[in-house]
Amino acid sequence: MMVQGKVNIFRFDREHDIKPRYEKFDFPFESGMTILDVLIYVRDHCDNTLSFSYCCRNRHCGLCGVVANGVPCLACHEAAEQELTIEPLDKQTVVRDLIIDQSVYNSRVEKLRLFLCRENIDGVVLPEYINVEDFEQIKVASRCVECKCCDAACPLNRADSHFLGPSGFVLLARHFFDPRDELDRNYLLKNGQIEQCVHCGRCSNVCPHNVDPEGVISRLQECR
Ligand code: SF4
Ligand code: SF4
Numbered sequence: 001m002m003v004q005g006k007v008n009i010f011r012f013d014r015e016h017d018i019k020p021r022y023e024k025f026d027f028p029f030e031s032g033m034t035i036l037d038v039l040i041y042v043r044d045h046c047d048n049t050l051s052f053s054y055c056c057r058n059r060h061c062g063l064c065g066v067v068a069n070g071v072p073c074l075a076c077h078e079a080a081e082q083e084l085t086i087e088p089l090d091k092q093t094v095v096r097d098l099i100i101d102q103s104v105y106n107s108r109v110e111k112l113r114l115f116l117c118r119e120n121i122d123g124v125v126l127p128e129y130i131n132v133e134d135f136e137q138i139k140v141a142s143r144c145v146e147c148k149c150c151d152a153a154c155p156l157n158r159a160d161s162h163f164l165g166p167s168g169f170v171l172l173a174r175h176f177f178d179p180r181d182e183l184d185r186n187y188l189l190k191n192g193q194i195e196q197c198v199h200c201g202r203c204s205n206v207c208p209h210n211v212d213p214e215g216v217i218s219r220l221q222e223c224r
């Protein structure tokens with residue numbers, strides 16, 4: 001017998017709406033279905049104007065982040081519950097429904113100089129040796145898919161704040177721990193107000209790739 005699920009979805013179109021609303025839809029609930037399956041069902045069978053982002057459907061592109069029953073998650077990875085409320089990662093920056101404006105995030109990230117900075121490569125023998133400890137730090141940070149679930153969970157992360165946010169510190173860590181990188185990235189940690197982190201661990205609790213942003217921030221603070 002088919003089990004009926006109920007989903008309440010945040011709706012807003014910044015081009016036309018004065019304020020957001022929530023709309024309820026029914027869907028055929030099956031064990032094993034994901035939040036993304038629910039959204040696709042609603043779009044295909046109930047309202048084809050429902051807007052949300054996704055691509056890989058396999059936890060890699062980082063595009064499908066939403067807040068489901070109050071918890072930031074990747075929609076393609078998180079199991080659906082029979083009763084759901086689905087909201088955007090940041091209600092303040094919604095473009096349409098579950099799609100958020102990435103411009104604040106992008107402008108923060110583009111200041112981080114996320115490339116290998118080195119002037120002098122004379123005498124470098126390839127392939128270059130990186131010690132195991134440094135490589136482990138880089139490897140963990142490199143698992144990040146920039147889904148921004150951690151930013152949505154962080155109590156300090158607001159569009160008007162100078163706090164870089166957990167995802168920004170993780171991206172920075174890839175280069176901070178790379179011994180080949182010659183840029184002194186401490187000023188980027190300072191500008192990103194790393195000392196403001198209260199180590200609540202909410203970012204780490206929601207990371208779908210177990211990057212542990214709070215742990216990364218702690219290691220960055222130790223190594224400054
Ligand atoms: S650290 Fe984890 S939660 Fe944060 S953006 Fe990267 S993958 Fe997503
Ligand atoms: S540990 Fe720091 S970065 Fe992570 S959610 Fe808490 S305050 Fe934000």
Ligand code: FES
Pocket residue numbers: 053054055056057058059060061062063064065074075076077
């Ligand atoms: S659709 Fe790519 S991470 Fe979910």
